[in-house]
Amino acid sequence: MIFIMFMQVFSFLFENDIFAWSDDILLEVSQSILEYLRIVEAIENSHSQVYYLIFFYFAVVYITVISLLLAYLRYTLENTKYYFETVTQLLRILLLLSYFVFFMPFYEIFTSVFRCDSESEKHFHLTEMTCYSDAEHIIMVVLSVIALIALILFNIVIALLYNET
Numbered sequence: 001m002i003f004i005m006f007m008q009v010f011s012f013l014f015e016n017d018i019f020a021w022s023d024d025i026l027l028e029v030s031q032s033i034l035e036y037l038r039i040v041e042a043i044e045n046s047h048s049q050v051y052y053l054i055f056f057y058f059a060v061v062y063i064t065v066i067s068l069l070l071a072y073l074r075y076t077l078e079n080t081k082y083y084f085e086t087v088t089q090l091l092r093i094l095l096l097l098s099y100f101v102f103f104m105p106f107y108e109i110f111t112s113v114f115r116c117d118s119e120s121e122k123h124f125h126l127t128e129m130t131c132y133s134d135a136e137h138i139i140m141v142v143l144s145v146i147a148l149i150a151l152i153l154f155n156i157v158i159a160l161l162y163n164e165t
Contacts, residue, residue, distance in 0.1 A: 008076065009067070030112070037107060039055060039108055040108045040109060043055065044125060049127075049128075052125050056109050056140065059105075059106045062094070062098070063098075063106070063154075065156060066091070066098065069087060069090065069094070072087060073088065073091060095158055098155070098158070099159070103155055105153065106147070112124070112125070112146055113140050116131035124134055
């Protein structure tokens, strides 16, 4: 899992928008290999708006399920007759997957909601959606902000609990 996490972070080094590379041959080969690790790039190459929305709402539901399981775990610690060990194990698995595998794709999909074309004021991938004026885009922005805060908080806690040496 650490290898997947490392490769996702490493793939950002080869993005044209962030860094200017002088060797186009190395850049093209690296981008073609590493673009499969970046979810937004893979969705852009598929030219499917449905995949973008499916993954966005999957990420929101995943973060929501973790939040609900945390709330349930807190309730069961106060009322021990409702405590199930499987909930704790499921929460542990979901949080570790979120930390090692899903952090970069979720972070990328949540921040991509804010990417808009400055000339046409349309979303970069959902071309029929006008940025910050359509109700659907405003809902996606609010969900992204809430989910990003929760994702970062979850990962800070996981980093403090599991990576302490």
